[in-house]
Amino acid sequence: MSEQPRPRAGRTPQGRRRIRGTVSLAALDLFAANGFEATTVDQIAEAAGVGRRTFFRYFRSKEDAVFGDHEERLADVADLLERADDAEPLPAVCLAAEAVLETYLADPAVALQRFALTRQVPSLRAKEIASTDDYQRAFTRYLRGRYDGEPDAALRAAVAAAAVVAAHNQVLREWLKSGAELDARGRLHAALDGVRGMAATWPGTLGTALDERVGSAPA
């Protein structure tokens, strides 16, 4: 805690990134060629020129070789929100959602390959849904903080975040189904306009039923 954990030896960060990329690439290739479930971790490790044990040092699971950068992206979006405290809450979240979309647009080929895989591999679908949920939770958390003090803060935050994420996912899905040919940026922007307009009409309060205690987490 006193000073930087400056590494005395071992891989440099660039080296780690390079290996990670190599392994991930090898995995994607094998998945595309033989299918996800028919590909074993041993095969990936061998194709990448790495020990099986090392594979699991770079990826927590076989699925992570496909969604390996999720945590980074999530952290990026969280940072983005952190630095957006001057804007209005919901527009800030919409910007964050557009930033998420950009990560897909940045490399359509990879996005399409991942999409094809997730469509047919249950465990990958589960991972993707969990990832989406992570974004939604980050948005909800942010909005809850910004709405703090207003009536129904938690509920409005959850609903608004869900609406934004749903709009994003819908536009993304259509873009992927179109083979990356639609104007995803424009469509998402329009969709989020709709969501923002909707959210503005949330009633000030929802009656006495919501005035009960919110309850502090027991478990």
Next chain:
Amino acid sequence: MSEQPRPRAGRTPQGRRRIRGTVSLAALDLFAANGFEATTVDQIAEAAGVGRRTFFRYFRSKEDAVFGDHEERLADVADLLERADDAEPLPAVCLAAEAVLETYLADPAVALQRFALTRQVPSLRAKEIASTDDYQRAFTRYLRGRYDGEPDAALRAAVAAAAVVAAHNQVLREWLKSGAELDARGRLHAALDGVRGMAATWPGTLGTALDERVGSAPA
């Protein structure tokens, strides 16, 4: 195909349900006592007085012993929507969401136990998120069908379904955190009133950006 596949022998449906219940109960007990990951399937099977192989005939995975009735409940809700074609689309979905809530209210003790487990076991959290997504997909699918022909049908369906599910989950979570003491029914009803009001304000169309082709699924 010519006549009913009348079962000649084997377990009666009641027998199957009874065994399933016994195994599930044994599993829940062991999970509560020793933790989910520290409990092996062998232990569950032995505690339930069945063979390990039989466990996997009743549950696809160890996680399924906790969320074993998900498929049934999902089918119930789908049926409910199927039979609600006389009502307005969104109110019908809201009723379905209230029906889902009822399945938790029906047995608070089990709901709380599952909640405690899902809070601390990653793989169970993943399963629960996937289950929620199943509901949301069912709602989206239904609304898309009902909105068919109107502008932005798919997008509006996705956003509205997400909002309803988010409201449901938020109310459910607060109820669970309160130790099953809040008036979940009343709170959900109020929250869904808010969602319905919001959704009514969706603009008729979202501009030209959304008028491009929707794309027929290629992959």
Next chain:
DNA sequence: ATCCTAACGGCACCGAGTGCCACTCTCAAT
């Protein structure tokens, strides 16, 4: 050039999940 340490990879191990098969138990037909 040498030291020092993080990373590597091999090994053994655990547990989830599956295919296979012999056994048994129940019911239907005779």
Next chain:
DNA sequence: ATTGAGAGTGGCACTCGGTGCCGTTAGGAT
């Protein structure tokens, strides 16, 4: 009552994902 068929059962063996352990290696710091 006997028999035959079929479904459910459970044991066995196997695959594979994931982890702890440890001797070895390689590459940066001095």
